[in-house]
Each structure stands twice: as structure tokens, then as C-alpha cells.
Amino acid sequence: MTKVHAAITAVGGYVPDYILTNAELETMMDTTDEWIQTRTGIRERRILKGEGMGSSEMAVKAVANLLEKRGISPEEIELVICATTTPDMMFPATANIICDKAGMKNAWGYDVNAACSGFIFALNTAAQFIETGRHKKVVVVGVDKMSSIMNYEDRAVSIIFGDGSGAVLLEPDTEGYGILDAILRTDGSGRVFLHQKAGGSARPATIETVMNKEHYVYQEGKSVFKFAVKNMADVSAEIMARNGLTADDVAWLVPHQANKRIIDATAERMQVSAEKVMVNIHKYGNTTNGTLPLCLWEWESKLHRGDNIILAAFGGGFTWGSTYIRWAYDTK
Ligand code: UT7
Numbered sequence: 001m002t003k004v005h006a007a008i009t010a011v012g013g014y015v016p017d018y019i020l021t022n023a024e025l026e027t028m029m030d031t032t033d034e035w036i037q038t039r040t041g042i043r044e045r046r047i048l049k050g051e052g053m054g055s056s057e058m059a060v061k062a063v064a065n066l067l068e069k070r071g072i073s074p075e076e077i078e079l080v081i082c083a084t085t086t087p088d089m090m091f092p093a094t095a096n097i098i099c100d101k102a103g104m105k106n107a108w109g110y111d112v113n114a115a116c117s118g119f120i121f122a123l124n125t126a127a128q129f130i131e132t133g134r135h136k137k138v139v140v141v142g143v144d145k146m147s148s149i150m151n152y153e154d155r156a157v158s159i160i161f162g163d164g165s166g167a168v169l170l171e172p173d174t175e176g177y178g179i180l181d182a183i184l185r186t187d188g189s190g191r192v193f194l195h196q197k198a199g200g201s202a203r204p205a206t207i208e209t210v211m212n213k214e215h216y217v218y219q220e221g222k223s224v225f226k227f228a229v230k231n232m233a234d235v236s237a238e239i240m241a242r243n244g245l246t247a248d249d250v251a252w253l254v255p256h257q258a259n260k261r262i263i264d265a266t267a268e269r270m271q272v273s274a275e276k277v278m279v280n281i282h283k284y285g286n287t288t289n290g291t292l293p294l295c296l297w298e299w300e301s302k303l304h305r306g307d308n309i310i311l312a313a314f315g316g317g318f319t320w321g322s323t324y325i326r327w328a329y330d331t332k
Pocket residue numbers: 030031032035036039040116155156157159160220221222224225228257258259262286288314315316
């Protein structure tokens with residue numbers, strides 16, 4: 001029997017207009033453009049402004065972009081999986097809100113929360129529905145409004161994050177293209193280094209939690225950095241080895257954009273040269289679930305049918321993983 005793979009057949013993206021530069025951050029906290037660029041590679045990030053504007057606003061635009069490019073109507077989508085760490089609300093799922101706003105009336109949907117690894121976790125979850133034949137058109141959207149959980153008095157954390165969204169469409173392929181392999185990992189003991197202290201069921205919101213600024217991202221950057229460098233590089237090298245891929249066989253590395261130094265370390269371990277590595281961290285910072293699909297969105301016109309692509313991510317949880325994709329189309 002012919003094996004069915006889930007192939008990405010379209011990519012959409014959206015970033016908000018407002019640009020928060022390092023120069024503006026210098027006016028908000030004790031930092032410098034030089035420090036931020038040297039330590040992270042980031043020059044600016046996008047911020048979603050406006051009363052009542054949640055993650056779904058960006059996701060809907062990314063999905064609309066995707067549907068237009070593929071030339072299909074929202075009613076044709078059967079399932080939407082939204083990877084986000086900053087849902088519009090605790091419930092219902094942001095996927096539901098996206099389906100409603102984007103007119104995907106025949107789709108069911110749910111959210112996946114795996115912090116910065118959410119997009120590849122969601123992508124591989126979605127792939128199962130295609131591989132089993134259950135669905136023919138599945139949208140995976142990665143979105144985060146990180147500015148909504150940022151303490152702009154905390155210079156060690158807030159300088160790296162930004163807002164944005166990317167989306168991909170998955171459809172069945174029987175010619176050997178699509179998502180071919182994945183290595184996905186979690187280590188819950190890592191939660192102490194990167195989390196949001198309050199607002200969940202263990203520590204619901206009170207006046208005290210708000211006053212203590214416990215609804216913002218808490219990160220012990222150095223520890224996270226060490227785990228990220230090791231684990232993202234390990235799974236990227238492992239997926240290459242078990243699929244018999246050398247650096248020459250890899251057309252593109254699509255790494256999570258948290259810190260340029262982590263990206264460089266992963267590429268070095270894979271022995272993939274810099275021109276094959278997608279990097280947009282200087283423009284967008286770390287958009288958490290948005291980074292990987294935003295890279296695919298920006299690079300789409302350079303991708304060719306048959307390109308071997310490795311996606312790699314690391315994030316809170318800890319969560320991490322890599323995914324091997326054989327790209328399915330040339331852009332017209
Ligand atoms: O995407 C999810 C996963 N997250 C990550 O992968 C993030 C991983 N971690 C990192 O990327 C880095 O740890 C950061 C960029 C967040 C921080 O860089 P770092 O080199 O680890 O800095 P640090 O927090 O250890 O701080 C070093 C020094 C400290 O000063 P002292 O104690 O040496 O005097 C900080 O107070 O740099 C100081 N510092 C800053 N100085 C100017 C911290 N943040 C800033 C800042 N501007 N924004």
C-alpha cells in the first residue's frame with residue numbers, strides 16, 4: 001500500500017505593523033542596542049497594538065493569506081490546530097475563535113501548548129490526521145502575542161520576544177513528499193527555568209499575583225540557553241543521522257528563533273553552512289510559536305520540490321524536537 005505523508009502545500013504569515021526597536025527599548029529600560037545585538041542578534045520586533053486585540057487577530061490574517069495563496073475557501077478546511085502560549089483567553093481554545101473569525105465553518109479545532117516547540121508538536125499531531133486518511137485539509141497555525149505576557153521592566157527577558165503568526169496547510173501526498181520523520185521530547189523538570197507563575201489553576205489570578213508581576217514570563221536565561229543549545233543541536237543531528245542525511249543533503253535548516261547564538265550552535269553541530277539557515281530573528285525577535293512558520297513564509301519562494309528541510313525547536317517545559325520534511329512544491 002502506498003504510504004500517505006502530510007505535505008505542506010501552502011504557507012501564510014502575518015506580523016503586526018508596529019516595530020519596537022532596540023533604540024526604543026533603550027528608553028524603557030537600562031539596556032543598549034549593542035548588548036542586545038551581541039547577545040541575541042535581535043534589532044527589532046513587532047508588537048500588536050490595540051484594545052482587545054489577541055493572538056487570534058494575527059492568526060486569522062496568516063490563515064487568510066494561506067487560503068488565498070492556495071486558492072481555496074475557508075469552508076474546505078476540516079481541522080485547525082493552533083499552537084500558542086498566549087491564547088486569547090484561558091478558554092475556549094484560540095483555534096475555535098480563529099475558525100469563527102476566518103469563516104472555517106466546517107472545521108473542528110483545538111490548541112496545543114508546548115511553548116516555543118508548539119508549532120512542531122502541532123505540525124506532527126496534524127500530520128497524523130492526514131496520514132490516517134481522516135482529513136484531507138488541515139491548517140496548523142503558530143501564533144503568539146508575547147508582548148501580552150512581557151514585563152518591560154525585566155531587561156533580561158523582554159528584549160528577546162515579539163508578536164507574530166504563521167500558518168501552513170497540510171494535504172495528503174503519495175509521492176514521498178511531506179513530513180517524513182520527527183523527534184519530539186519533553187522534560188517537565190525544566191519548568192522551573194521558564195514559566196508563567198500565576199494565572200493557571202495552581203495559582204489563580206489575585207490582586208497579589210498581579211501586584212507581584214507573576215503573570216509575565218519568568219526565565220532563567222543562562223540555564224535555558226545551555227539546555228537549548230545542547231538539545232536543539234542533539235535532535236537535529238539525530239534526525240539527520242537516522243535518515244542518512246549529510247549536511248550536503250540538507251537544503252535548509254529552519255531553527256526556532258530565540259537567540260542567534262543558539263541558531264549558530266545548532267547549524268555548526270549539523271555542519272550546515274550559514275547560507276542554508278533561515279534567520280529572521282533580527283527583524284522579529286522570538287515570536288515563540290510563530291518563528292518556524294514565519295521563516296517558511298518568508299523563504300517560501302526559495303524552496304523547491306524535493307528540498308530536504310530540517311525544522312528544530314526548543315522551548316519552555318522543557319520541550320524540544322526536530323522534524324524532517326521533503327518539500328512538496330515550487331512556488332509559481
Ligand atoms: O525561546 C524559548 C527559550 N528561550 C531561550 O532559548 C532563551 C535562552 N537564553 C538567552 O537567550 C540568554 O540567556 C538571554 C539573551 C536571555 C540573556 O543573555 P545572557 O548572556 O544569558 O545574559 P545574563 O542573563 O546571564 O546576564 C548577563 C549580564 C548580567 O549582568 P551582570 O550580572 O553580569 O553584571 C545582566 O544583568 O547582562 C546583564 N543583562 C543586560 N544588560 C544589558 C541582562 N539583560 C540585559 C540587557 N541589557 N537587556
